[in-house]
Amino acid sequence: xxxxxxxxxxxxxxxxxxxxxxxxxxxxxxxxxxxxxxxxxxxxxxxxxxxxxxxxxxxxxxxxxxxxxxxxxxxxxxxxxxxxxxxxxxxxxxxxxxxxxxxxxxxxxxxxxxxxxxxxxxxxxxxxxxxxxxxxxxxxxxxxxxxxxxxxxxxxxxxxxxxxxxxxxxxxxxxxxxxxxxxxxxxxxxxxxxxxxxxxxxxxxxxxxxxxxxxxxxxxxxxxxxxxxxxxxxxxxxxxxxxxxxxxxxxxxxxxxxxxxxxxxxxxxxxxxxxxxxxxxxxxxxxxxxxxxxxxxxxxxxxxxxxxxxxxxxxxxxxxxxxxxxxxxxxxxxxxxxxxxxxxxxxxxxxxxxxxxxxxxxxxxxxxxxxxxxxxxxx
Numbered sequence: 025x026x027x028x029x030x031x032x033x034x035x036x037x038x039x040x041x042x043x044x045x046x047x048x049x050x051x052x053x054x055x056x057x058x059x060x061x062x063x064x065x066x067x068x069x070x071x072x073x074x075x076x077x078x079x080x081x082x083x084x085x086x087x088x089x090x091x092x093x094x095x096x097x098x099x100x101x102x103x104x105x106x107x108x109x110x111x112x113x114x115x116x117x118x119x120x121x122x123x124x125x126x127x128x129x130x131x132x133x134x135x136x137x138x139x140x141x142x143x144x145x146x147x148x149x150x151x152x153x154x155x156x157x158x159x160x161x162x163x164x165x166x167x168x169x170x171x172x173x174x175x176x177x178x179x180x181x182x183x184x185x186x187x188x189x190x191x192x193x194x195x196x197x198x199x200x201x202x203x204x205x206x207x208x209x210x211x212x213x214x215x216x217x218x219x220x221x222x223x224x225x226x227x228x229x230x231x232x233x234x235x236x237x238x239x240x241x242x243x244x245x246x247x248x249x250x251x252x253x254x255x256x257x258x259x260x261x262x263x264x265x266x267x268x269x270x271x272x273x274x275x276x277x278x279x280x281x282x283x284x285x286x287x288x289x290x291x292x293x294x295x296x297x298x299x300x301x302x303x304x305x306x307x308x309x310x311x312x313x314x315x316x317x318x319x320x321x322x323x324x325x326x327x328x329x330x331x332x333x334x335x336x337x338x339x340x341x342x343x344x345x346x347x348x349x350x351x352x353x354x355x356x357x358x359x360x361x362x363x364x365x366x367x368x369x370x371x372x373x374x375x376x377x378x379x380x381x382x383x384x385x386x387x388x389x390x391x392x393x394x395x396x397x398x399x400x401x402x403x
Contacts, residue, residue, distance in 0.1 A: 026054045027396065028099040028115055029078075032062035034203040034236060035275035036106030037069055040126060043162035043389035044105065045076045051393060056099065058115075059083035060107035061090075067205060068238040075237075094118065101396050105159075109133025122397050126159065128336075140392055142278075143384070145340050156395075157388035160275065161282045165386050167260025187232065187255050187262045194228025195366050198262065198285070199252065200271040203236055207272070208243070210295055214355055216250040218270070221359035226366065234262050259283075268366055270358065277336040277346065282383045286375035288365060289335040290358055291350035337382060345378045 027048050031041045041057065048055045055078045059069050062084070073081055082093065094111060095118045104112035104125040110133055116123035123137040130150050139153040147155040188196055199219070201211040219231050233252040235244065247254040255262055259276070263269070263283035270288050271277065272295070280287045333339050335346040347365055349358060365371065 030058045031105045032060040032107035039160040040105040047389040056080035072238045156391040164260035167258030198266040198269040199233040217355035225363040273334045284376045284380040288347045
């Protein structure tokens with residue numbers, strides 16, 4: 025069977041597409057992957073996608089050429105894993121193929137698609153959706169089953185198990201600067217200051233900074249020069265041995281949840297100008313005079329929609345299972361909060377237990393592939 029996958033950003037590509045593509049290949053299906061236009065892209069999606077062993081790779085591109093190429097796609101099933109649903113609908117309509125979608129929440133264009141999501145609370149917010157578990161958890165299980173170098177020749181030549189110092193000397197604290205280059209550039213001096221402040225409070229703490237496998241070597245050297253000890257490796261290998269993590273709102277919140285890592289999710293106000301915005305509002309937000317206000321207004325609307333909650337696991341539960349800070353937050357305040365959280369052994373144990381309880385079982389990729397209608401039209 026021919027299956028067409030569509031995706032956009034780096035989190036969806038590595039955390040959703042990877043386990044689904046591997047499951048489809050294991051079942052003997054032919055897989056094509058379309059990388060869609062996306063304001064959240066890192067610029068390295070095609071490089072990363074080339075590691076997945078798929079049969080055909082298209083994009084990222086936009087404009088009339090993309091639209092025409094989609095009309096010529098020959099496929100038996102379309103699975104949308106991120107991005108605007110109009111693209112998946114275009115291929116499904118032209119090929120007369122069923123359209124499946126995996127999403128974390130309601131979005132435009134779901135009518136006519138079979139919709140799947142990770143958790144029951146998410147499914148309740150999307151009419152007709154079915155919770156099948158977390159694809160991100162499947163991706164982390166793939167990480168744990170292989171050494172960091174496997175399938176990615178540009179990874180640092182560290183032996184498995186060398187992501188952290190052995191034997192353990194103090195708390196292991198993981199920094200996650202995100203997948204978007206502009207935010208990483210802003211985060212470097214900010215996290216370096218947080219690392220310096222944390223060293224004063226917890227001299228024995230070991231800090232590592234986790235990057236996706238396709239971040240350039242030159243950028244890693246900058247982070248190393250700043251004393252942030254970068255490691256470019258599959259997330260599951262590094263997270264599983266961390267005692268605590270400092271991150272920002274995003275997909276990695278769920279990765280940390282599945283690994284049971286107590287975390288502080290921070291959204292400094294100074295980073296709001298760097299948040300990409302999709303569509304026409306994104307074009308307006310790039311204008312010199314009004315752009316900043318539009319970006320900050322968009323961030324405030326998101327906060328209001330979620331009652332001020334920024335960590336994704338907290339949105340699932342309506343309670344604080346991950347610590348949060350947002351607004352006028354300094355690196356020094358952040359370091360103090362990390363030290364405070366690490367001083368509460370009981371709180372760390374409870375957080376780890378709650379996060380793992382939320383995680384659920386693996387196997388979402390297999391359940392999604394099971395939902396593909398048979399070629400004779402039977403479900």
